[in-house]
Amino acid sequence: MIGAISLGRSFQSIRFKLDGRIMTTHADGSTEGKILILATESCAYPGANSVGQAHSSYPANVYILRVRAPVLFPEQFYLDCFKKGIAGIIIMSCGEECPYEGAYHALAKRLDHVYGMMKEQKLDLRRLRLTAICTVCNRAFLKEVNDMNRLIQEIGLPNFEKAA
Numbered sequence: 001m002i003g004a005i006s007l008g009r010s011f012q013s014i015r016f017k018l019d020g021r022i023m024t025t026h027a028d029g030s031t032e033g034k035i036l037i038l039a040t041e042s043c044a045y046p047g048a049n050s051v052g053q054a055h056s057s058y059p060a061n062v063y064i065l066r067v068r069a070p071v072l073f074p075e076q077f078y079l080d081c082f083k084k085g086i087a088g089i090i091i092m093s094c095g096e097e098c099p100y101e102g103a104y105h106a107l108a109k110r111l112d113h114v115y116g117m118m119k120e121q122k123l124d125l126r127r128l129r130l131t132a133i134c135t136v137c138n139r140a141f142l143k144e145v146n147d148m149n150r151l152i153q154e155i156g157l158p159n160f161e162k163a164a
Helices: 044-053 075-083 103-120 138-155
Strands: 003-006 015-018 023-025 031-040 062-067 086-093 128-132
Touching (some): 031 044, 031 138, 044 062, 075 086, 086 103, 086 138, 128 138
Parallel strands (some): 031 086
């Protein structure tokens, strides 16, 4: 087992247990970073499910985590994912139609802080993306996944500068 996501009693205790960096190595020696999707259970996760029901396919390096509301994840979670080798994160939410009042705006504000933290670490900001996906948005889901996959093939795995 390469790794597993462990969800404790609260989202504050989310941690990754890994046996090294997360990547797939192909027969030709090329590597493929993992993409983590945080999909809201009321919109994006059913949308991802509809992609499967339509027998569409997406890259095997994509891991979907169903979440109640992505705003519950602390800012440090995203940097920890990148430090553990996750190459890209797509937050697929309900957008303005979120069933939790104010959650989408709070998430956007939180991600602004995360982008600042990523700049400090010299991480490419394109590695983290917020998008709205509805329950039947097959094409939009596939576009987001394929765009992120192309991006991480282009820029590679995250590289953290060592503090002096």
